[in-house]
Amino acid sequence: MVSHPNLFKALSGPAMILSIFPLIWHIKTRNLPAICLVSWLFASNLMNFTNAFIWSADKNIYALWDGKIFCDVEVKIIIAAGVGKICGLAAISRNLAGVMKEDRAVVKTRGEKRRERVQDLVICFGLPVWTVCVHYFVQPDRYWLLGVQGCTPSIDNSWPSIVLEFIWPPIAALAAVYYSAIVFIRLRRHRREFDQILTNSSSQSSTKSRFYRLYAYTIILVVVLLPVNLYILAMNLKVQRQPYSWSRVHGDEWKWIFRIPYIGEANFDRWIDVGAGILLFLFFGLGNDAMGMYREWLILVPGVQKAWERAMRGRKEKRRVKNQNQNWSETSDTQSGSFGNGNVNGTSTVRSAQSGSSEGSVALKMEAMHCTTTTSTASSSSRRGGGGSGGLGELEDEDIDEQLYAYV
Numbered sequence: 001m002v003s004h005p006n007l008f009k010a011l012s013g014p015a016m017i018l019s020i021f022p023l024i025w026h027i028k029t030r031n032l033p034a035i036c037l038v039s040w041l042f043a044s045n046l047m048n049f050t051n052a053f054i055w056s057a058d059k060n061i062y063a064l065w066d067g068k069i070f071c072d073v074e075v076k077i078i079i080a081a082g083v084g085k086i087c088g089l090a091a092i093s094r095n096l097a098g099v100m101k102e103d104r105a106v107v108k109t110r111g112e113k114r115r116e117r118v119q120d121l122v123i124c125f126g127l128p129v130w131t132v133c134v135h136y137f138v139q140p141d142r143y144w145l146l147g148v149q150g151c152t153p154s155i156d157n158s159w160p161s162i163v164l165e166f167i168w169p170p171i172a173a174l175a176a177v178y179y180s181a182i183v184f185i186r187l188r189r190h191r192r193e194f195d196q197i198l199t200n201s202s203s204q205s206s207t208k209s210r211f212y213r214l215y216a217y218t219i220i221l222v223v224v225l226l227p228v229n230l231y232i233l234a235m236n237l238k239v240q241r242q243p244y245s246w247s248r249v250h251g252d253e254w255k256w257i258f259r260i261p262y263i264g265e266a267n268f269d270r271w272i273d274v275g276a277g278i279l280l281f282l283f284f285g286l287g288n289d290a291m292g293m294y295r296e297w298l299i300l301v302p303g304v305q306k307a308w309e310r311a312m313r314g315r316k317e318k319r320r321v322k323n324q325n326q327n328w329s330e331t332s333d334t335q336s337g338s339f340g341n342g343n344v345n346g347t348s349t350v351r352s353a354q355s356g357s358s359e360g361s362v363a364l365k366m367e368a369m370h371c372t373t374t375t376s377t378a379s380s381s382s383r384r385g386g387g388g389s390g391g392l393g394e395l396e397d398e399d400i401d402e403q404l405y406a407y408v
Helices: 004-018 020-029 032-054 070-099 110-138 159-166 168-189 194-200 208-238 268-284 288-300 304-341 343-384 389-407
Strands: 143-146 150-152 257-260
Touching: 004 020, 004 032, 004 268, 020 032, 020 268, 020 288, 032 070, 032 110, 032 150, 032 268, 070 110, 070 143, 070 150, 070 168, 070 208, 110 159, 110 168, 159 168, 159 208, 168 208, 208 268
Parallel strands: 143 257
Antiparallel strands: 143 150
16 A cells, blocks of 8 residues: 555656646746646645655654755745635636626727736735745744655744734635636626627637636635635634744744654645646646647657658548548438339330330331332333333332331
């Protein structure tokens, strides 16, 4: 059976790598809120993966590297990512709600685009920068080192910690829920005009597939992160708070590094990052747009372009032959049905044609024979020197009857 630390390593690494492909795709589409969200997920899983190897569970954490400078930077990134992921979800939901807005302008001016870009930047990075800056005021020691998890930020248990740190993730999650609800309402209201709305939109989610994937992924993460952050806030509110003191927070212990051995499992918030990274690839790394991007990459590899072109030509040729065979089969079935219904009529027609041909031949023969008989009679008459017309008529009729009888 795979141990918990090994499973965490095995999944956090692929979650980090798989996040790269959706990140590149969103960079190409210039979707700033999605870029923000994916960047935070990539950074979180990168830290999870590296920390699990550096401070492994099967080693004595007191004898391992203390992580100076490295952890000083990482704990700030962890604090920023905690609220930054939720802010990214809120910005995505807000943009999707804007796409479905009734009075949305079809063509945006350069100033409107710049204003929207600034708003996205403020929503995505405003609270993360704030929480990083104010963390210094409630940072009682340098950081903690936990087995497997590695660098972990420390926060003082005084009341300013609630206002400065713990309250903002739930607020951002509630904002994401609000905008997601607006999207749902507008989708139901304008479901018949949905295609036309997306066509007139200049948003990065201007296709139905992109829109639904972004919306579904946002809903899933919001449903998970909102209860989690409300739970964290509630647990911190239950803790007995000390009066805030600057001298106590930044006293002699401020530069200390606390090491805590592996206690059997990683915190559940680290597992959320792993699951979100894998789910991200399933939503955005396997679509038609992503597949087209992968094909573009493969073509750049020497020799792959020619092989790809040959494969495409072979595929088109097989498709052409298949269509021709199908059309020929349909035509043959139609003709065979027509021939089967008209078999008797066709035979009668052929026989009639043969009969008419025989009659025509007899008529031509009779005419030719008549001409011959007339000529010979005229010659006989001239040799006889004239004669009764009645005798000549009888001879002609007898000769003709004999020849006709012999022919028939």
